Amino acid sequence: MPGDEWQPKLDTYLDGELPAEEMRELDSHVRSCPSCAAEVLNRLQLKRAVQASAAKRYLPTTEFRERIQKSITIRRRPTFRWGSLTAATVAALLIAGALTFYVGLQKLHREQVFSELADLHVTTLASPTPVDVVSSDRHTVKPWFQGKIPFTFNLPELKDSEFVLVGGRVAYLGQTPGAQLIYQVRKHQISVFIFQDRALSRDLSTDTPVMRKLSFNAKTWSQDGLRYFVVGDATPEDIQGLSQLLKKS
Amino acid sequence: MEVPEDRVPAATFEELAMPLFDQLYNFAHWLTQNREEAEDLVQETYAKALKGFSSFQPGTNFRAWIYRILRNTFLTSRTGLKASMTVPLSTDEEETAILAPANTPETILIERSNQQLVQGAIEQLPVHLREVLLLCEVEEMSYKEIAETLSIPMGTVMSRVSRARNALRESLRRKIKGE
Known part of the structure; x- marks a missing residue:
């Protein structure tokens, strides 16, 4: 061709x-x-x-690309968001949000209480008269609180343990009276605070394992309507051990 | 008209449209010859495409679809209307016989490797030839895709592509000779 x-x-x-x-x-x-x-x-x-x-003679600016991307994203929302969400989903989201906020607040308040109790513990030890009733006998210490605080409590038998009861005094937490007991284990001193559970804020209603707070170890729990706090510079094992003895008393 | 966006996930539109963003902008700038107008054109194209996405048939050619929106938007713009007025009324577009070029400046062009010369020659092409040349050479669209994009018959695409190349070659020949 x-x-x-x-x-x-x-x-x-x-x-x-x-x-x-x-x-x-x-x-x-x-x-x-x-x-x-x-x-x-x-x-x-x-x-x-x-x-x-x-090809690629003209390139768009980054700002322009972002603007277009945003315009697409903004316009996508209306149908996807509230229109397709059920009332139950909205309610669940609101509850989850409120719960998160509540848990956050609760945690914050608990931190403040532990700080306050740590302060009390340090102040007590720094005082020339750390305790108002000086006795290693639980049968002397316990009756001393009668008429001074609006509740009574049991103290553990320490005969076969390393712990020694030093004495006790009245302590106040948020204007609520309670008992503060000082125990000694080796050369460490531990404060045990006991308050009426209902007199304290609900933010403290969660029991905790032994936690490290402001270089102290601390633990809290509720038993028979009373809230116990154990605070000291002893090891977590000692804090846990004293807590177990108190729980069994 | 309210856009029934819930019928087709908008994320799919993004997935299809954003990868074409650079190319669409480049094409828009070649058509408008102005950055601001190109941005306006692309923005309007995306807005229209998103609004009309529910009418797009999945499985068909999305690229041709969105380029058609851009091109039609351009034709209704001030620059587009002005450009379309320069298109000859009778172009014998169905005539596929192509005139063989008298001279071939390609060899000289390669030797000089002058991109600005080529860019200038493309800019000077009438819009209806410039767009078909860019779709063919830059976007590497098939004749069928170009026909779909420009809403013209395949035969017209074929003749316009040849006319665009001949016009470009002639323009380059004049530039190289310094005419």
């Missing part, structure tokens, strides 16, 4: 848009026709020059 007949189809050929049969024929022709081969090469070079010059 003469080359002139193919000339008008060279662009279509280069774009790969000729029918398969014609593509094969032109392939074969180009290999044997120097004129058409040169023309194909020229057109191919122009095609590549256009691609190199025009």
